[in-house]
Amino acid sequence: MKRLISILVLLLAFQNTSAQEQPIIEEFILEAQKSPITIRIDGNLDEEAWNNAVITSDFLNKWPKDEGYAIGQTKAWILYDNEYLYIGAINYQKKEDLVIKSLKRDNSSYHWESDAFTVVLDPYNQKTTGFIFGVNAAGAEVDGIVSIQNSRTQPDFNWNNTWTSSVKVHDDYWVAELAIPFKSINFDPESDEWGINFVRNDMLRNEYSTWTHVPQGFPGIDLGYLGTLKLQQPLEKRRQRIAVQPYMLSSVNRDFEESSSYNGDADLGLDAKIPLGSSLKMDLTVNPDFSTVDVDQQVTNLSRFSIFFPERRVFFLENSDLFSSFGTWGVRPFFSRQIGISDGNLVPILFGTRVTGNVTDDLRVGALNVQTKGIxxxxxxxxxVGAFQQNVFGRSSIKGLFTNRSGFDGTNSFNEDFNRTMGLEFHYASESGRLSGNARYHWSQTEDRLNDASFVGATLMYNDGDKYFGITADRVGDNYINDLGFSMRSFQYDAERDSLIRVGFNYLNPWAGFVIRPESDFVNSHEFSTWTVMSWETNGELIDRVITLNYELSTFNHGFVRISARNNRVRLLFPTDLIGGDDFLPAETYIYNTISLNYLTDSRGVLSAGVNSSYGGFYNGTRLQFGGELNYRTQPWGNFGVRYVGNRVELPDNYGEATLHLIGPQSEISFSNNLNWTTFLQYNTQAENFNINSRLQWRYAPMSDIFLVFNDNYGTENFGIKNRGVVFKMNYWFN
Structure with a gap:
């Protein structure tokens, strides 16, 4: 504890003595006038109200440099009436120089790699949560929420709601016009000041600019560096409307290994959004269907741990930051994929409810309840699941989490089948955001009421854009059992017993790095960093220690080269089988080294590529990993690519050897902003599976879609078909 306090004092002192980057303009205030007429969203900005609106000051450089004014300038205006917040922007760029990755909506990676305009709104002006809306120069929209997670601003583009935009491209500039309904966002009707910022992507120069000054090391959407939007007068309280989205589904499928015929099925369900006052909302789902979500991107797993796959189901994604931002990257007290999924297979969900919102300006709460069906x-x-976030000390907060799983079939409760956890965390962030940290305590209980059932830890971080360092320390008790969480180190595989054994552990993760930005027309930065992971059993015996040294060179065209060297010291707690050898690897200590190389070309080009490789020891043998990706873009309607990962593992004696291949071609064709066709092929020799997933999506009305999905699975030895299915789904948004 004394060491932890000493580190905190040192970081505070360092923050106070380090040079502070001063913004070019001290205050960023934008006045929004009330429009006497309803603005027509057509990309023309020809209403008289736009001529009288207050214009932003010149945009400032954000990346790759955070000094001076942007060369490719942007002008933005704000208007509003009783129904909408209107945003107009002129983005100066020649038509022939525009880069547009895709017409597909709701794709954040394509958005940030295209010429685009984005607005960040903080209606409560608390610098803790907000909304993000953006369009690229071809009209592809993205929307989401932003929040503070682990003391850093993080976007979540899985949030969706109704709003309108239009884009017009001229010879020397392009216009973006947005209309955001007040019914789509939460706000304080008594306040006339919101937080706001704008982000402009200039792909010709590969630069990003913002209206306010945002230093290096922070994203352009950072909530701590927003300006102020002053409304001419506060908004009137609005009666929120109920939104209902029913769906109908028809499917045909066949399991070729179990059945000789196709089976048809039809289903109905609905989602609903029900306002509870002006600041709380209830989300309801009845008989939800997730057959049309994106498939997981498969990986080759040669580690001792389970792979973390991200949540993709919309019901669990919206406002997920309130529930999922607890713990650390290695120990997550709540992970929603533990609900309705068992060993990779879907478990039917009968219904789910979620209530989220603000009780006060500083107190945000959430509650989630889901009932699954036994199969x-x-x-x-x-x-x-219940959670709260109470803002304190500016951008800091106190957060609490409660989870409970109990056997219950809708009628009978199984009293001796339950698991519950409770946790409390304090998250600190300085006003500048450079110094941050958190402390956490979580506790679990089962019907056995075991001792040593806690998870406790702390994290300290500093980042000023040129240098960064931090440390995480955790202790996970031998009996910290969390059925709704994810902790990859809590389970060690015992090959002899063919079972996972729960293990408590102590964990330490220090890291540090610095960035050099030379005066160069090609090289943007040199980055040197180190990352160390160490864990021990709760009795003090070392489990593993991994030390990594990295060098990364990035260029102004978004290309980069990374070289890494890693030293591994691993003690297997049980005999282990990683590649299917005749004998199990003995439970002993292994020391080995690896070196890796990664290279990516300019992603803005019509053709882009990347290669990666690593070689070195692997327990008592060797491992060669090699792979790459190749992407071809036909602006603006098509993206075609293929990725490959190969592994060659050789272990001595009878411990085995293996050559594994993972090949993943994919194509994305956008016929318009609202109609796209996506196909993934994944050939995985480790999983012995070849999967084809093809999805056609048509957004025929706001928040209303038609899906047609084809899914096929084959074995990799003789390409014998395993199963096949086709799904047609239609939903409609009533508001």
Missing amino acids: DDISANNYT
Whole structure:
């Protein structure tokens, strides 16, 4: 504890003595006038109200330099009436120089790699949560929420709501016009000041600019560097409307290994958004269907741990930061994929409810309840999650989490089948955002009421854009059992017993790095960093220690080269089988080294590529990993690519050898902003599976879609078909 306090004092002192980057303009205030007429969203900005609106000051450089004014300038205006917030922007760039990755909406990576305009709104002006809306120069929209997670601003583009935009491209500039309904966002009707910023992507120069000054090391959407939007007068309280989205689904599928015929099915369900006052909303889902979500990108797993796959189901994604931002990257007290998924297979969800919102300006709360259906040998369960976030000391907060899983089939409760956890965390962030940290304590309980059932830890971080360092320390008790969480180190595989063994551990993760930005027309930065991971059993015996040294060169065209060297010291707690050898690797200590190289070309080009490779020891043998990706873009309607990962593992004696291949071609064709066709092929020799997933999506009305999905699975030895299915789904948004 004394060491931790000493580190904190040192970081505070360092922050106070380090040079502070001063913004070019001290205050960023934009006045929004009330429009006497309804603005027509057509990309023309020809209403008289736009001529009287207050214009922003010149945009400032954000990346790759955070000094001076942007060369490719942007002008933005704000208007509003009783129904909408209107945003107009002129983005100066020649028509022939525009880079447009895709017409597809809701794709954040394509958005940031295209010429685009984005607005960040903080209606409560608390610098803790907000909304993001953006369009690229071809009209492809993205929207989402931004929040503070682990003391850093993070976007979540899975939030969706109704709003309108239009884009017009001229010879020397392009215009973006947005209309955001006040019914789509939460706000304080008594306040006339919101937080706001704008981000402009200039792909010709590969530069990003913002209206306010945002230093290096922070994203352009950072909530701590927003300006102020002053409304001419506060907004009137609005009666929120109920939104209902029913769906109908029809499917045909066949399991070729179990059945000789195709089976048809039809289903109905609905989602609803129900306002509870002006600041709380209830989301309801009945008989939800997730057959049309994006498939997981497969990986080759040669580690001792389970792979973390991100959540993709919309019901669990919206406002997920309130529930999922606890713990650390290695220990997550709540992970929503533990609900309705068992060993990779979907478990039917009968219904789910979620209530989220602000009770006060500083107190945000959330509650989630989901009931699953029992199938085969999986029993029915009820899941309850509660969370709160109380803002204190500016951008800091106190957060609490409660989770409960109990056996319940809708009628009978299984009193001796439950798991619950409770946790409390304090998250600190300085006003500048450079110094941050958190402390956490979580506790679990099962019907056995075991001791040593806690998860406790702390993190300290500093980042000023040129240098960064931090440390995470955790202790996970031997009996910290969390059925709704994810902790990859809590389970070690025992090959002899063919079972996972729960293990408590102590964990330490220090890191540090610095960036050199030379005066160069080609090289943007040189970055040197180190990353160390160490863990011990709770009795003090070392489990593993991994030390990594990295060098990365990035260029102004978004290309980069990374070289890494890693030293591994791993003690296997149990005999282990990683590649299917005749004998198991003995439970002993292994020391080995690896070196890796990664290279990516300019992603703005019609053709872009990347290669990666690593070689070195692998326990008592060797491992060669090699791969790459190749992408071809036909602006603005098509993206075609293929990725490959190969592994050659050789272990001595009878411990085995293996050559593994993972090949993933994919194509994305956008016929318009609202109609796209995506196809993924994944050939995985480790999983012995070849998958084809093809999805056609048509957004025929606001928040309303038609999906047609084809899914096929084959074996990799003789390409014998395993299963095949086709799904047609249609939903409609009533508001």
